[in-house]
Amino acid sequence: MPSQPPRQPxxxxxxxxxxxxxxxxxxxxxVLAAEGCSVEQWRVLSAVAGAGGLPMSEIADYALxxxxxxxxxxxKMVADTLVHRRADPGDRRRVLLHLAPRGRALHQRxxxxxxxxxxxxxxAVGDAGGLAxxxxxLADLAAEAGASPGRTRVPR
Numbered sequence: 001m002p003s004q005p006p007r008q009p010x011x012x013x014x015x016x017x018x019x020x021x022x023x024x025x026x027x028x029x030x031v032l033a034a035e036g037c038s039v040e041q042w043r044v045l046s047a048v049a050g051a052g053g054l055p056m057s058e059i060a061d062y063a064l065x066x067x068x069x070x071x072x073x074x075x076k077m078v079a080d081t082l083v084h085r086r087a088d089p090g091d092r093r094r095v096l097l098h099l100a101p102r103g104r105a106l107h108q109r110x111x112x113x114x115x116x117x118x119x120x121x122x123x124a125v126g127d128a129g130g131l132a133x134x135x136x137x138l139a140d141l142a143a144e145a146g147a148s149p150g151r152t153r154v155p156r
Contacts, residue, residue: 024121031117035110040065040073041082042114045099045107048083053096055088082106 029039037045043063048054060070074097077083082103088094099107122131 027117027121028114031113032110035106035113037106037110040069041077042110044070044073044077044097045082045103045110048097048099049104049107049111053086053088053098055094055096059097077103 025039028042032039032042040063043065044059047059047062056067056070056074059074060067063070065073074083074085078085080102081100083097084100085095086098088096122129125131
């Protein structure tokens with residue numbers, strides 16, 4: 001039986017996106033390491049920076065982390081005085097995560113580095129903002145369609 005020819009990477013959307021994600025995250029990791037920050041910490045800082053406090057479930061979704069891993073990371077970030085937990089004033093059973101002053105300062109320093117690196121990447125491919133917009137639309141469409149290729153809407 002003849003062997004199958006290797007797939008052309010440009011024809012396999014999932015492969016191309018996975019490869020790009022892996023390389024961009026590796027690059028981002030190098031940028032963040034200069035400030036002593038991991039990609040996961042950066043995602044937590046970014047999620048919380050734009051909010052007046054977020055529940056762990058929303059942060060886990062944003063940071064693409066399972067809840068137990070996020071809890072361990074947040075425990076370390078609390079110990080490092082980057083974030084702090086506070087009871088939700090609207091529901092005392094719920095805990096919200098907030099940036100501590102040290103975390104806000106780290107976020108501000110790192111945000112400028114990350115933005116500059118993203119700008120260099122996008123400029124190198126001649127993009128004026130369309131790539132991120134197209135990827136956002138693609139992600140939204142994939143989420144709406146669900147995991148099964150034949151479905152068009154997620155059942156509610």
